[in-house]
Amino acid sequence: MRRPNALIALFASLLASALAAGTFAQEKTVERGPVLDSVKKAARFLMETVSTRGGFVWVYTSDLSDQWGEIPARKSQVWVQSPGTASMGQLMLRAYGATDDGEYLEMAEKIAGALVFGQRPEGGWHYFIDFDPQGIPEYYDKVASQCWGWEEYYHYGDNSTFDDDVHAGATRFLMSLYLETLDPRWRTPLDRALAFVLESQFPNGAWPQRFPLRDDYSSYYTFNDGVISGNIFLLLEAFEKLGDTRYLEAARRAMDFVVKSQLPPPQAGWALQYGKNMKPAKARNYEPAAVTPGQTLECIRNLEAFYKITGDRKLLRGIPDAIRWLESSVLNGGKGAVYEGKTYTHATFYEPVSNKPIFPHRRKSRAELAPNDPMQGYWVDDKLGNFTEHYGEVGRFDVAAVKREFERVSALGPAEARAEYDREKGEREKTEKVGAAEAARIIGAMDARGAWVEDMVIKHYPDFRDVSKSRAIRAIKLATAQRNISRLLDYLLSP
Numbered sequence: 001m002r003r004p005n006a007l008i009a010l011f012a013s014l015l016a017s018a019l020a021a022g023t024f025a026q027e028k029t030v031e032r033g034p035v036l037d038s039v040k041k042a043a044r045f046l047m048e049t050v051s052t053r054g055g056f057v058w059v060y061t062s063d064l065s066d067q068w069g070e071i072p073a074r075k076s077q078v079w080v081q082s083p084g085t086a087s088m089g090q091l092m093l094r095a096y097g098a099t100d101d102g103e104y105l106e107m108a109e110k111i112a113g114a115l116v117f118g119q120r121p122e123g124g125w126h127y128f129i130d131f132d133p134q135g136i137p138e139y140y141d142k143v144a145s146q147c148w149g150w151e152e153y154y155h156y157g158d159n160s161t162f163d164d165d166v167h168a169g170a171t172r173f174l175m176s177l178y179l180e181t182l183d184p185r186w187r188t189p190l191d192r193a194l195a196f197v198l199e200s201q202f203p204n205g206a207w208p209q210r211f212p213l214r215d216d217y218s219s220y221y222t223f224n225d226g227v228i229s230g231n232i233f234l235l236l237e238a239f240e241k242l243g244d245t246r247y248l249e250a251a252r253r254a255m256d257f258v259v260k261s262q263l264p265p266p267q268a269g270w271a272l273q274y275g276k277n278m279k280p281a282k283a284r285n286y287e288p289a290a291v292t293p294g295q296t297l298e299c300i301r302n303l304e305a306f307y308k309i310t311g312d313r314k315l316l317r318g319i320p321d322a323i324r325w326l327e328s329s330v331l332n333g334g335k336g337a338v339y340e341g342k343t344y345t346h347a348t349f350y351e352p353v354s355n356k357p358i359f360p361h362r363r364k365s366r367a368e369l370a371p372n373d374p375m376q377g378y379w380v381d382d383k384l385g386n387f388t389e390h391y392g393e394v395g396r397f398d399v400a401a402v403k404r405e406f407e408r409v410s411a412l413g414p415a416e417a418r419a420e421y422d423r424e425k426g427e428r429e430k431t432e433k434v435g436a437a438e439a440a441r442i443i444g445a446m447d448a449r450g451a452w453v454e455d456m457v458i459k460h461y462p463d464f465r466d467v468s469k470s471r472a473i474r475a476i477k478l479a480t481a482q483r484n485i486s487r488l489l490d491y492l493l494s495p
Helices: 004-021 032-050 084-100 102-118 135-141 163-181 184-201 222-242 245-261 293-310 319-328 400-412 415-429 436-445 478-493
Strands: 059-061 078-079 128-130 337-339 342-344 357-362 378-381 453-458 471-478
Touching: 032 084, 032 102, 032 436, 032 478, 078 222, 084 102, 084 163, 084 478, 102 128, 102 184, 128 135, 135 478, 163 184, 163 471, 184 245, 222 245, 222 293, 245 293, 293 319, 293 400, 293 415, 319 400, 436 478, 471 478
Parallel strands: none
Antiparallel strands: 059 471, 078 128, 337 342, 357 378, 453 471
């Protein structure tokens, strides 16, 4: 016969022992004070020791003797693009919101000051800001133009760029700072930045990669690296937060361009960029005129998002044709192609009209370059292999999943679609839960200065395949620092 009281007593004893040993115990907490101290220590080190007048590049040697943005950087330079200056500013604003510590707001304002210094006359930003502008021509001549493959740095265009979220990231940070402070110091450069987006938009709704225009690929109608989509989402946010209907009107014109720029069936995808004749156009030497599955998938996702925002079903009409093109373009007659032991579904580029997969290649060494080679050692053909190693020439895409998602979104009515968009937006804005173990690990990895230092290999930019000239360093990476600070803030805000 069971004896309940004895069993209960035994269970209680075992439970107490287990809790004492940590078997059933919840994860040990890290006190709020040490987390706050660690965030402050890291932020102060970055702002007071690492930054150049409030701005940042991407990577520094641990002793801060050398630094790099997308390419090697001068001591007087800071990079606008994430994980550089603009994203650091957003992080300091987030730290201010999480802690109510005014020092973080002061840090954010110092970062904004660096961006305002570098804002160009037309209202935008170049890839980097140089606090010693007299040295820029020599820098391009001796450093930037020698970085084989980084063709956007071969010549100094003296213009602003929408490439890689440069403009949208800086503008979004200024908008966040202005809305936090309502300080007119930040409204003026914010208005200039938004006006630049409006003024540089083509009548058909597209944007160039860079502006003012020049006679090269940077003036094409450009999807590549988020130019058009980045500006659309920036303008929608500006309309939502500032209420100026011009921003919504410009965003709708751009949405219409996305629809109009889809190529006709049976090759009903999108290109990375288009010439004035609305046909796919060549950009960098490893970006041939082509229809691209990657850009097509991005346009499909964006059109679905635009439908959720606007309720305009016209934005969905071309997607079935795009999916049929993706289905019909799987490599090797629908079987996929094997490269270096992995199976890929699609090439990055398909020749217009013929729909033949085409692949960029590059010489093995800069020493193999022919004098005055206009392609700088690159060529394009239909041969799978011998890839450039710095650009994705093949990809794996789950077209069936894309089709299912389109069918699901298409079945939503406008009100349902908008409600889903609002829910998704709310989910994106939620704080991600961080456990005590992760917070403790991040704090424990910080050195006495407040830096996170890690191993990194810097490739030889003039010829990255020459591994004999690669450089192993102990690095301070802004991406790591920003992620770690953000995770500690998540921990502070976690329920």
